[in-house]
Amino acid sequence: MAKKEEKMKKELVCPECGSKDIINDPTSGETICKKCGYVFTDNIIDLTQDWRAFDSEQMSRRARTGAPITYSKHDLGLTTEIGKGILELHKVAPSKRAQYYRMTKWHKRLIRSKDRNLSYALSELQRVVSYLGLSRVIHEKIAKYYNEAVNKGLVRGRSIEAVIAALTYAVCREMGNPRTLEEIIEACNVEKREVGRAYRYLARELKLRILPIPPESFVPRFCSMLGLSDKVQAKALEILKKVEKKGLSAGKGPTGVAAAAIYIASILVGERRTQREIADVLGITEVTIRNRLKEIASKLGIEKEIEEKEMKQS
DNA sequence: AAGACGAAAGTGGTTGA
């Protein structure tokens, strides 16, 4: 053990200036050349735990690290600064001090200009996510894509809001928890045209796979928004399955198909909602529900069933 | 009065030349 330590000390020679005057700063854990300020990057951080825990309480008490790194903070939750305290200054040779000050200044400027865009975007994203009540996973994923988009220079010429809106739309869709464009627009207050354009562009550039939205992915959320029971939900899904099998939903707006299925299900189960109510929640018109309703009912041969139930309930 | 129905005209987006 003692031998090992000695060996390590012997090897420490500053590659920058050749000086052997190396100190170990206990507050930062860095190994620094006292002459020129060179910081050794090899083996300076021990990434393993230096403690053990035998239950979860000990685990949380002994853990000294912070939150995990995250894409939803502009610098992954880790901020680097060039120290400006007296302590740091003393570690730098007087002849290098002026240079050190300049470095500090430029470093700050660099971080600001590069990150201003990102940090603004991420706070906007935070707002949108909480407005729409999206999960942590989705939030992270959007942030990750945004990082990617910025790195590829895809945000140029588009408003930050539009990009956030488009990515939100894309990720919700990808995760099988789609929001309608209308909902997104309401949360982001960006023009529909803008969002659509940004969406198509980003989807192409980031190679997001765009699949048509299956109508059933709207059912659970909208059913609960309408205060309908699980029974209605199950019925609506059952109807949609048949509809898809017959290829009735091809080319039709998924919300319209979902709306009709929910409408039919609500009647069949006996928790009727008016067309108006459903149309409002799904963001479509009654006319569309009626059109889908007619198609579905006739093709599935359940017109009579619906009519009967309708009579009973009025 | 409220809901459902359907015709007709208008709108925004996709497609194919």
Place this chain on the structure above:
DNA sequence: TCAACAACTTTCGTCTT
């Protein structure tokens, strides 16, 4: 780039309950 096109919306008059 443009026109054709299908899906969907808006609007409105009518019918039913």
